[in-house]
Amino acid sequence: MATRAEHFDVVIVGSGFGGSVMAWRLAEAGLRVCVLERGKAYPPGSFARSPHDMRRNFWDPRKGMHGLFNLWSFQGLGGVVSA
Ligand SMILES: Cc1cc2nc3c(=O)[nH]c(=O)nc-3n(C[C@H](O)[C@H](O)[C@H](O)COP(=O)(O)OP(=O)(O)OC[C@H]3O[C@@H](n4cnc5c(N)ncnc54)[C@H](O)[C@@H]3O)c2cc1C
Incomplete structure (x- = not known):
């Protein structure tokens, strides 16, 4: 949770395929970009691999x-x- 006021040119909701590419391109163009993501980070090897993990x-x-x-x-x- 942010505790101080911050200002952005763009706010992108979702860090998926479309959002992350858009964030990168806009940041590359010099804009201040904020990405909001509801999901957690999945490091390599952390996806569910069995029906038991899927539950x-x-x-x-x-x-x-x-x-x-x-x-x-x-x-x-x-x-x-x-x-
Ligand atoms: C299991 C699986 C395997 C796949 N394998 C392939 C593959 O091998 N090759 C391929 O080309 N495509 C694959 N796809 C399809 C590909 O992942 C999608 O087509 C692509 O991710 C869609 O991009 P998107 O930006 O529309 O949405 P997403 O990539 O789904 O991004 C949406 C993001 O927004 C976030 N979000 C949603 N609501 C909120 C909210 N209210 N607040 C904050 N964040 C939010 C989500 O958590 C997510 O991170 C696969 C999909 C799945 C489910």
Whole structure:
């Protein structure tokens, strides 16, 4: 949590593929960029590799889960996205 006022030219929500490329390009162009990311860092080798590891690898903060997979359900459409 930031404790002092900071000023940015751009705020990017999400450090995924699109957000990270955009952040890099804008910073390279000299803009002050802030990236906000809700997910945790995954160092090499830390992804779930078994069904057992997968059981808590979902995004549902109300249940205390902050894993990789976020399931979205809409009428006639479902989606899996990552955090
Ligand atoms: C298991 C898996 C394997 C894949 N393998 C490949 C592959 O081998 N090759 C390939 O080309 N593509 C692969 N993909 C697809 C690729 O990851 C996606 O197409 C790409 O990441 C989409 O980019 P994006 O910027 O749209 O979203 P993302 O990369 O998903 O980025 C979105 C980011 O926003 C963050 N976010 C969301 N909501 C908030 C919020 N409210 N506040 C803050 N942060 C937020 C998320 O945590 C995430 O970091 C794979 C996907 C998955 C799930």
